[in-house]
Amino acid sequence: MSLIIVSIMTDDLAKCQKERDENLEGWKRAKADLLNYKKDESKRFEIVAKFSQEGLIRELIKTLDSFDLALAALEKEGKAEKGIYLIRAQIEDTLRQNGLERVAVSVGQPFDPNLQEAIVSVESDKPSDTVVEEVERGYLLHGKLIRPARVKVAK
């Protein structure tokens, strides 16, 4: 009789111990999950903060494009005043301080789809698949390409 009781009690104890271990394990996991989440979250927050202005900067890039086109048109007519270049430099400076960088493009170099987008392929005396002309500037924000440079590529 008492042997049976002991055996039942041992079973119960084993069950309890198993449950205890599982619960402890679950609790530890939950705690670890939370700590890891906090770490991930703070990392993510850094990225979010860094790129929080991306939308605004993307819009401003379009304004800069128009500025470039306006300057080119004025240059043609010989009407481009120094002041206008200075205003452009001001805008660019502000954007640079916020992490914006221009994609460097050199005519005659091989076309690079990592940083450039081909908008047309043209007949040219340049070697095939090299950049003939940069028609729109490309930009990187904190090293991430947010707009490829738009180029004409030799056939």
Next chain:
Amino acid sequence: MAKILGIDLGTTNSAMAIVEGGEPKILENHEGARTTPSVAAVSKAGERLVGLLAKRQAVVNPKNTIFSVKRLIGRNFDDKEIQRDKSWLPYEIQKSATGGMEIKMGERWYKPEEISAMTLAKLKADAEMKTGEKIEEAVITVPAYFDDSQRQATKNAGEIAGLKVRRIINEPTAAALAYGLNRKKNEKIVVYDFGGGTFDISVLEVGDDVVEVKGTGGDTHLGGDDFDKRIIEYLVVEYKKQEGIDISKDPLALQRLKEAAERAKHELSTAMETEINLPYVTSDASGPKHFLMKMTRAKLEELVRDYIDRSIDLTGQALNEVKLKPSEIDEVILVGGQTRMPAISGAVKKFFGKEPHKGINPDEVVAIGAAVQAGIFQGDVKDILLLDVTPLSLGIETLGGVFTALIEKNTTIPTSKSQIFSTAAENQTSVEIHILQGERPMAADNKTLGRFILDGIPPSPRGIPQIEVQFDIDANGILNVSAKDKASGKSQSVRIEASTQLSKDEVDKLKQEAAVHAEDDKKKKELAEARNMGEQTIYLAEKSLKEAGDKISVEIKDAINAKIGELKTVKDGSDIEVIKSKTAELSMEIQKIGQSIHPPHDNADEASK
């Protein structure tokens, strides 16, 4: 356990998602975008490019840039669809030995599944980088009308990319999974999927744990890209009318116009009118030319009306084929970016006579659903300890009968929150903690859970004692509320068993009431706050008068007392504006006390010398 990737392998774009912490979420690709163009290419230098990079060089390398391969996969070369597509696809296709087809890219001929595998391999690699884990298995979606051969070919594409394909599921089924509609027994669901290049309509029926496709329809050559083309055509024609210049001949101008058209389309989903403004878009002999045009939502809708009508006709046809009436459909799901257009969701709503589901980003809903299916395989759903949330906000009554929530609704439990409160009257020695539950801003409109009194607070001016009220809900939903006076250390608490045990109906009813009375309640709360502010100002005024004593003139005293009188007569009324203005007047008046005791120095420099 290794993650299983959910993949929406689309005709124009693909997306991927995983289940993390029980929730499906979209994974961004290496370039930081949430969708990846389904494009592969071999560059002139012989380099293989996939996704955005392949797309960027498409113009200069059209013969070796392969897109829309989903239109070819698993089909026979002699299919009439293939013969039709072959005529407009810029790359070369030939019949393979088995009757299928091969695509020429660079120096080699590839099977369509090999091309699809390139997109899949990129997604796999990017997902591995993003999660920092090896990914070996995937759930991939296909259109509901795909036959066995197309499904097998898609599966093969996955295997070629190094993924064990746990299951090929239908895109509409994935969308239903994303919305959790697979649990709704015996419902009939329509998925209206307006993508970039294709329009699919699917009728589903949810049986016992299975989602069955009853019928399909659509147009494989109708999509959002057609909308963009229409807008661009319209703008080009209008510009020609205005300026006499054909802008479509200038590649940069056309590129800018394309972007502007897309932006206008997006903006007109929320705004009624937008302006397309492209300075220096081109030039002619007379000098630079600008592009400035207003576009209204009505104009956009007029331009694409026939496309929308056609999609609705096709929806009707698909229903006819399975002998169902629009009214017999229980749920409608919108998929595809183009469904963001109000005219489309409006047309769908009108046709079915019910509001379609559109809460999940329509570009991502299929990938999310694929991840949900992957999560089921992964067992993530089971592993998670189910934690309850409080269905309604819990809090106490504060000055003026206002309900102040300590634990907001939908907070996961167990949790505890505390906040410091104070007394409202001079020498108040006890406070009543009135515990309430509900969403209405005034205490009287919410449900009382209990109340108790904390006494023995040492007499002191109002606002000085610090009484910490703590709400603690354990995992079983049992609420413990305690209040403690920080100065005396005296505390009191109560235990409430039934804080979360409201039936779903009760909770819904309370939430509904809150919504119905939102406007009224806001006013009541504003009134209570205005009165509180008034009372506080009166208190401050009286206190200041007492403190100032004889230091101020009788005129100032009388003026303040007059204003106090005025405020007292209006403060119990119900005109918020009057109470606010009288309070402001009294505040102005009180400032005169300070000015008369410490006259302002006109010349601060003098004073500091």
